Amino acid sequence: MNIFFLMPKANDDMERLRDTLQRKHPGHTIEHLRSVKKLSQRLHQLSDKPDLILLAFPEIDMLRKVLPLTRLLHPHRVVIILPDREQETLHLAHRLRPRYVTDFDSEWHQLAAVLSRMIDIYSRPGRQ
Amino acid sequence: MAVILIIDSNPSSTHRIKETFEAEKHRVLHSPSLGMALHYAEHEPLDVVFVKDRMPEGSGLEIIQSLQTAPSSPEVIIMSDDPDPALAETAIRQGAWDYVETPSSSKVLLLALLRILRYREKCRIAAEQPRLDRRNFEHIRGSSRPLLNCLEMAEKAARSDVSVLIEGETGTGKELFAWGIHQNSARADRNYVVVDCAALPETLVESTLFGHERGSFTGATKSKTGLIKQADGGTLFLDEVGELPLAVQKSFLRVLQEGRFRPVGSRHEESSNFRVIAATNRNLAESVEKGTFRVDLLFRLQTMKIILPPLRQHPEDIEEIVRYHIASLHRNAGVPPKEFSSDFFNTLRRYEWPGNVRELLNAIDRAITAAQEEPVLFPIHLPTDIRVNLAVEAIEASDAEPTPPARPDPKTEPVLPPLPDLRDAAISELESNYLADLMQLTQGDMKQASRISGLSRSRLYALLKRYDVPIPR
Numbered sequence: 001m002n003i004f005f006l007m008p009k010a011n012d013d014m015e016r017l018r019d020t021l022q023r024k025h026p027g028h029t030i031e032h033l034r035s036v037k038k039l040s041q042r043l044h045q046l047s048d049k050p051d052l053i054l055l056a057f058p059e060i061d062m063l064r065k066v067l068p069l070t071r072l073l074h075p076h077r078v079v080i081i082l083p084d085r086e087q088e089t090l091h092l093a094h095r096l097r098p099r100y101v102t103d104f105d106s107e108w109h110q111l112a113a114v115l116s117r118m119i120d121i122y123s124r125p126g127r128q
Numbered sequence: 129m130a131v132i133l134i135i136d137s138n139p140s141s142t143h144r145i146k147e148t149f150e151a152e153k154h155r156v157l158h159s160p161s162l163g164m165a166l167h168y169a170e171h172e173p174l175d176v177v178f179v180k181d182r183m184p185e186g187s188g189l190e191i192i193q194s195l196q197t198a199p200s201s202p203e204v205i206i207m208s209d210d211p212d213p214a215l216a217e218t219a220i221r222q223g224a225w226d227y228v229e230t231p232s233s234s235k236v237l238l239l240a241l242l243r244i245l246r247y248r249e250k251c252r253i254a255a256e257q258p259r260l261d262r263r264n265f266e267h268i269r270g271s272s273r274p275l276l277n278c279l280e281m282a283e284k285a286a287r288s289d290v291s292v293l294i295e296g297e298t299g300t301g302k303e304l305f306a307w308g309i310h311q312n313s314a315r316a317d318r319n320y321v322v323v324d325c326a327a328l329p330e331t332l333v334e335s336t337l338f339g340h341e342r343g344s345f346t347g348a349t350k351s352k353t354g355l356i357k358q359a360d361g362g363t364l365f366l367d368e369v370g371e372l373p374l375a376v377q378k379s380f381l382r383v384l385q386e387g388r389f390r391p392v393g394s395r396h397e398e399s400s401n402f403r404v405i406a407a408t409n410r411n412l413a414e415s416v417e418k419g420t421f422r423v424d425l426l427f428r429l430q431t432m433k434i435i436l437p438p439l440r441q442h443p444e445d446i447e448e449i450v451r452y453h454i455a456s457l458h459r460n461a462g463v464p465p466k467e468f469s470s471d472f473f474n475t476l477r478r479y480e481w482p483g484n485v486r487e488l489l490n491a492i493d494r495a496i497t498a499a500q501e502e503p504v505l506f507p508i509h510l511p512t513d514i515r516v517n518l519a520v521e522a523i524e525a526s527d528a529e530p531t532p533p534a535r536p537d538p539k540t541e542p543v544l545p546p547l548p549d550l551r552d553a554a555i556s557e558l559e560s561n562y563l564a565d566l567m568q569l570t571q572g573d574m575k576q577a578s579r580i581s582g583l584s585r586s587r588l589y590a591l592l593k594r595y596d597v598p599i600p601r
Contacts, residue, residue, distance in 0.1 A: 046463065046494075046497050049493065091319055094319040113329045113331075118324070121327060
C-alpha cells in the first residue's frame, strides 16, 4: 500500500505519527511530500499511485492551494489535518471529500488509530 | 386503452389472461415464443408485457432488458406456474415490475395493470417537465439499462430530500452516486461530510459524530464540533454504514428522528438539519436478522434505495467507462491519449472484475504505464494477473465445451492440469493474440512490427508462421 503524506513543516507530533505508522505497518510505503507542487506532480503520475493521502495543513492558505487539485484528489482516500476548526476551514476541507478530518490540536494517537484501521481495511484484496 | 403483450406457450392460461384484458377494451397481443416477442417489442407501442419464466426456448428472464430497451419501454411482469424465490430476486434486480404466480383471478391481473398504467402516466408527466442537469453525474459513465435505472433513481433522489441507501459491491461507485446526488440537490452549496464508519475505532465513533465537550474523556483537551453538526444544511454521507456500532446506531436513529443530539459530555442538546445518504456493501437485511443492525434505523435510511450493479452485470459499459477515464487522464493529468487494439475491449469484457469499476480503472492505469510511448493499448499491456485469469478461464471453457471422454476422479487423479501445460497454453494464447494485433496495427509493415515488438524480423516471421497469423498485404 502506498501512502502520500503532505507535511510541509517539521512537526513533532506528525513525525511521531509517521514513525508509528511505519513501525506498525512495515510492508507499506509512506512517501513524504514537502510541498503542494510535489503533491501535484505525484498525482499526475500513473505509476505508484497512492491508496491513501494524508494532508497536513499548518495554514489555511495551504489548504486553498490544494483546492485546484480537487479533481485529482477525489478518486483517492484523503485524510486531512487542519490548522483550526473554524467554519470556513472546515467548509473548504470538506470540498476534498476527506474520509477523516482532524486538527493539529487533537491527540495524534487518535489519528494514528484511524489511519491504522484504514491501512488494514484498504489493503484487503478488492479494496485497493 | 393499454397495449399488452402476453408471452406464454400455454394456450389455456394465455386465453384466460387475454379474455380478461380484452373485456376491459385493452389491445392484447400474444407471442408463444421469445423471438416473436422481441419483434412485437420493436414494432408495437407496448405498455405492459406478461412473460412466463419458463419458455420452451429458454428463460423469460433473459429478455427483460431487451424488452425494457424497446421504443415504448414497457413494464415487465414475470409469471410463474412454480414460483422460485431465487428467480424472483433475479427478475426484480434485472428491472422487472413484479414476479408473480401465474394469476388465476382476473381481479389480480386488472389490479396489477391498473398500478402500472398509473405509474406510466406519472412518468409521462414527469418526462414533460425539465430534466435535471446531468453535468454533475458526468463522472458516472455507462448507457446500459441497469446503470441508467440507477442514474434515474439518483436523479429522483437529488430532487427530493429523503434518506437514501446505496447498496453495491466494493468498487461499484457508491460514493460517486452519493456525491452526484448531493451536487444535484438543493444542498449542493453546503458541506458534504463523509463518515467512514469502517475506519473509525469504536471508541472514537461517538465523539467524531456528535462532537464532545472539553474534559469529557481523556485526551479531550478542547471542545470539538462533530461531523453531524458540520453537515448542518448539507449532506452526511455514511460510508459502510453496516459497520456502525449498535450503541451508536441507537443515538444516530434519534438524530434522524428528531434532528437533535447531545455532544459527548455536554448538558445541552444541539440541532442539525442534514440529509443522510448511506452506503453499504453488506446485505443490511441479513445484518438485521443477525442482530448487528437495527431494523428501525434501516427503515429510516432506506426511504429510497439504489442498488448498484456489479460491473460483470453491465460489461457493455466498459468501453465508455474506459474511454472517459482516458480522456479525463488526458485533461487532468496530461497523459497522452491512447487508441485501442481491436480485441482490447473484448478482452476487458471477458473478465469478471471482482473489484468492479475501481479495479477496471486501476488496470487501465497500469496498462497505460506498461504501454509507455505506444499509442495503442493491447491486451498484452493489461496486468499479468488479469491475463493469466483470462487465459486459464479460456482453457477451462474450451475443455468444457466438447464432451470429455472421462472426467478425472478427484479422489484418484489431480483435477488441475500440470502447470507447465497450463503455462504453455496461456503463453501461446497471449502470443497469438498479440501477433494478430501487431499485424493489424502495422498493416504488415515488418520493420515497424519488429520495432514495436522488440523482436528480430526472423524471430517475428517464425512466430507468425507457428501461430498461423496472416501478414496483411
